Amino acid sequence: MPQPAVIAPAVIAVAGAAKAFGAVRALDGVDFAIRSGECVGLVGHNGAGKSTLVNVLNGGLTPDRGEIVAAGEARATYDVAVARGVGIRCVFQELSLCPNLTVAENVRVLREGSGGFGWRNRAAATVRESLDRIFPGHGISGHAGLGGLSIAQRQMVEIAIAFLDVGAPPRLVILDEPTSSLDARRGRELIAHVRRFCAGGGAVVFISHILSEVLEISDRVVVMKDGRVAADRPTAGLDARGLVSAMGSVARERAARRAQPARSGTPLLTHGSLAAWPGEIVGLAGLAGHGQSEALAALYLAASSGWRTGRDPRAAFVAGDRQVDGVFPLWSILWNTTTTVLPDMTRSGGFVDRAAEAAFGAEWRERLAIRAPGMDVPIVSLSGGNQQKALFARALGSRAPVVLMDDPMRGVDIGTKQDVYARIRTEADGGRTFLWYSTETDEVCLCDRVYVFREGKVAATLGGDEVTEENIIAASFGGGHA
Amino acid sequence: MTAFAARPWIWSWIAMAAVWGATVLFTGGASAAGVTHAALTFAAFSVMVGIGQMFVITLGPGNVDLSIPATMTLAGTLSLKAIDAWGGGTLVGLGVSLLVGLGVGIANFTLIRALRIPPIIATLSTSFIFQSTAIWANRGIRIKPPDALAGFSTDMTLGVPNVAWIALVLTVAAWVLLERTIFGRRVLAIGQNMRAARLAGVPVDGVRFATYILCALLASLAGFLLASFSGGAALNMGAEYLLTSIAVVVIGGSSVAGGNSNVPGIWGASLFMFLLVTMLNTYGLGAGVRLILTGLIIIAVIVAAGGRTRTR
Numbered sequence: 001m002p003q004p005a006v007i008a009p010a011v012i013a014v015a016g017a018a019k020a021f022g023a024v025r026a027l028d029g030v031d032f033a034i035r036s037g038e039c040v041g042l043v044g045h046n047g048a049g050k051s052t053l054v055n056v057l058n059g060g061l062t063p064d065r066g067e068i069v070a071a072g073e074a075r076a077t078y079d080v081a082v083a084r085g086v087g088i089r090c091v092f093q094e095l096s097l098c099p100n101l102t103v104a105e106n107v108r109v110l111r112e113g114s115g116g117f118g119w120r121n122r123a124a125a126t127v128r129e130s131l132d133r134i135f136p137g138h139g140i141s142g143h144a145g146l147g148g149l150s151i152a153q154r155q156m157v158e159i160a161i162a163f164l165d166v167g168a169p170p171r172l173v174i175l176d177e178p179t180s181s182l183d184a185r186r187g188r189e190l191i192a193h194v195r196r197f198c199a200g201g202g203a204v205v206f207i208s209h210i211l212s213e214v215l216e217i218s219d220r221v222v223v224m225k226d227g228r229v230a231a232d233r234p235t236a237g238l239d240a241r242g243l244v245s246a247m248g249s250v251a252r253e254r255a256a257r258r259a260q261p262a263r264s265g266t267p268l269l270t271h272g273s274l275a276a277w278p279g280e281i282v283g284l285a286g287l288a289g290h291g292q293s294e295a296l297a298a299l300y301l302a303a304s305s306g307w308r309t310g311r312d313p314r315a316a317f318v319a320g321d322r323q324v325d326g327v328f329p330l331w332s333i334l335w336n337t338t339t340t341v342l343p344d345m346t347r348s349g350g351f352v353d354r355a356a357e358a359a360f361g362a363e364w365r366e367r368l369a370i371r372a373p374g375m376d377v378p379i380v381s382l383s384g385g386n387q388q389k390a391l392f393a394r395a396l397g398s399r400a401p402v403v404l405m406d407d408p409m410r411g412v413d414i415g416t417k418q419d420v421y422a423r424i425r426t427e428a429d430g431g432r433t434f435l436w437y438s439t440e441t442d443e444v445c446l447c448d449r450v451y452v453f454r455e456g457k458v459a460a461t462l463g464g465d466e467v468t469e470e471n472i473i474a475a476s477f478g479g480g481h482a
Numbered sequence: 483m484t485a486f487a488a489r490p491w492i493w494s495w496i497a498m499a500a501v502w503g504a505t506v507l508f509t510g511g512a513s514a515a516g517v518t519h520a521a522l523t524f525a526a527f528s529v530m531v532g533i534g535q536m537f538v539i540t541l542g543p544g545n546v547d548l549s550i551p552a553t554m555t556l557a558g559t560l561s562l563k564a565i566d567a568w569g570g571g572t573l574v575g576l577g578v579s580l581l582v583g584l585g586v587g588i589a590n591f592t593l594i595r596a597l598r599i600p601p602i603i604a605t606l607s608t609s610f611i612f613q614s615t616a617i618w619a620n621r622g623i624r625i626k627p628p629d630a631l632a633g634f635s636t637d638m639t640l641g642v643p644n645v646a647w648i649a650l651v652l653t654v655a656a657w658v659l660l661e662r663t664i665f666g667r668r669v670l671a672i673g674q675n676m677r678a679a680r681l682a683g684v685p686v687d688g689v690r691f692a693t694y695i696l697c698a699l700l701a702s703l704a705g706f707l708l709a710s711f712s713g714g715a716a717l718n719m720g721a722e723y724l725l726t727s728i729a730v731v732v733i734g735g736s737s738v739a740g741g742n743s744n745v746p747g748i749w750g751a752s753l754f755m756f757l758l759v760t761m762l763n764t765y766g767l768g769a770g771v772r773l774i775l776t777g778l779i780i781i782a783v784i785v786a787a788g789g790r791t792r793t794r
Contacts (some may be wrong), residue, residue: 328670331671340683
């Protein structure tokens with residue numbers, strides 16, 4: 001196995017890095033190095049330590065033990081300022097730009113570019129140039145407020161800022177789940193840009209749960225498991241199955257298409273031309289930001305009341321944009337999972353049955369394998385994927401006959417995804433209805449029927465064997481399938 | 483230390499005990515019983531309005547009820563007037579004051595929800611209406627409470643003022659409501675993220691409506707008792723409770739940003755606020771110095787309590 005740190009000077013190398021958060025050992029002696037011109041894929045389950053390693057590399061976290069060598073020098077103190085000084089940039093999984101500022105202002109907050117008169121226009125011009133280079137036809141103004149952009153556009157801006165060629169030139173860009181909010185086309189453009197960047201001598205750490213992307217883009221793959229490096233191999237000769245088994249799960253073949261559930265009577269719910277019958281898995285597809293999330297939110301708001309809790313809930317919602325739509329940051333994991341089902345655990349007089357609540361938490365912790373020291377630890381101490389599992393438990397544990405899912409797999413590892421897919425199928429066979437917006441074509445192809453959205457409306461409806469990647473992409477761009 | 487830091491209300495209790503000790507020591511221990519009795523009596527009114535304000539502030543940024551003073555005045559005025567006009571004694575007065583609270587809560591939330599006016603503006607506007615109604619109803623005549631009611635509101639039971647007993651019962655009820663019921667859980671959820679709460683099935687409008695009514699009911703009850711206690715309603719009787727109701731919530735360790743509240747701190751902070759003024763009076767300081775010191779000490783307590791914020 002090649003040892004890159006010996007062959008050429010590494011942009012950054014860490015040796016024996018360890019970091020614990022209370023009882024959780026997020027990093028347990030990790031050696032990691034990356035050279036110029038190299039693209040390293042970093043994979044592993046939720047909570048394997050990927051995000052912690054990223055935070056050590058970008059100077060955000062100081063490891064409890066371990067050495068750091070950056071740009072050829074051993075660093076006694078290594079923090080965000082040092083990391084930026086040697087050209088290490090980071091795109092976070094939890095989007096980190098300020099929603100109340102414009103794109104240009106965000107650039108300036110990150111101390112990129114110069115101040116003085118006209119800094120807004122200069123910053124807007126540089127970020128637009130970077131956006132044009134990576135995502136042609138992005139349609140984002142440098143003066144647009146971040147809060148008004150869709151999650152995909154925010155992700156594109158964040159990526160563009162990371163690759164900006166101002167200040168200390170970028171030598172290593174760390175991309176943590178960069179494609180999870182991007183649709184297929186934007187994902188391809190990003191991969192192409194990463195290739196160009198590495199060919200020009202830059203280095204990239206690419207973190208993704210989408211293994212085909214990792215295999216396509218990287219020269220070398222590092223697999224993390226339980227806070228350690230489980231494997232470090234050149235990509236050539238690896239396949240998805242090998243990676244999955246290195247991560248500690250068994251790869252499963254895609255299950256055959258479900259038998260179409262029999263439709264009877266009127267649809268359970270409708271929204272414009274969109275309709276869903278009991279027991280169906282209905283997909284919402286199309287390019288990101290074309291009204292899928294809005295449609296799901298509107299469906300949920302129509303199916304539930306803001307004034308009172310009905311005897312039987314009609315729908316439950318799984319948020320994809322966790323920080324905005326899902327997580328209660330001051331609460332424990334347990335309280336975050338029981339928000340929707342709480343009326344079922346309430347005795348007369350409005351008292352919460354805390355024993356029943358704890359039992360619900362324990363049951364779903366096991367079912368979804370939520371990795372945490374306990375259900376009463378704060379939810380924000382969890383990795384993004386594990387937070388998402390808590391939100392799944394919130395909806396799946398309810399009695400609602402319809403579950404609305406707003407691109408819910410962002411940051412979820414492949415093992416959990418397989419489990420959730422299987423659970424969705426089982427529950428759909430049992431009569432539950434799922435409406436599932438996803439930016440991943442693989443997931444959309446699991447659906448019985450797919451509505452492809454374009455510019456806020458349903459542009460095409462695909463059923464049964466028509467649900468293929470080609471048809472979805474064609475319809476997304478107005479390819480004329482009807 | 484972690485168990486200690488997990489109880490933000492502890493700081494208001496420490497400050498309260500320190501100020502009580504400083505006052506009693508200054509008078510050589512002679513004033514202990516008198517100071518304690520007065521503090522319990524006056525803190526009781528702050529506690530009642532403080533609990534209501536706490537629930538409202540817990541609803542999240544922008545939520546505050548500025549109509550508390552006007553509500554107190556209106557409830558005090560109308561309830562004593564009703565007793566005077568219709569007879570029936572305490573129960574009629576209590577009934578009228580609670581009806582006033584219900585009406586105030588409905589009016590406030592109607593403006594907030596139906597007309598989408600920010601709570602701070604809505605409750606400020608309604609408070610002018612409530613205050614004017616009180617002036618119109620009162621016409622400058624101070625109606626005395628019946629003797630039985632006046633006696634009850636100034637008496638003690640088991641050595642503790644009756645109003646303090648009422649406040650204590652309300653405090654326990656508020657704690658149970660916040661910590662043990664689905665309503666409390668939902669208030670805390672809305673305070674952290676209203677959109678996420680709605681999408682998780684919390685009936686956001688209903689819970690906010692109930693919370694504004696709860697706050698107005700507590701303010702009305704406090705107004706009724708305060709008017710009975712002080713021998714009749716006065717038009718400025720609620721004035722000092724505007725800042726007090728907010729201050730006891732903040733000093734008591736509840737988060738101004740919402741979503742995180744605690745009930746015991748309301749008592750510590752209410753006693754502290756009264757004792758602080760008493761202490762500075764006992765020292766015989768001039769009015770200007772007293773106000774400056776009051777401000778500085780409150781800031782010191784908030785800084786001490788705020789040093790241990792939770793991670794994120």
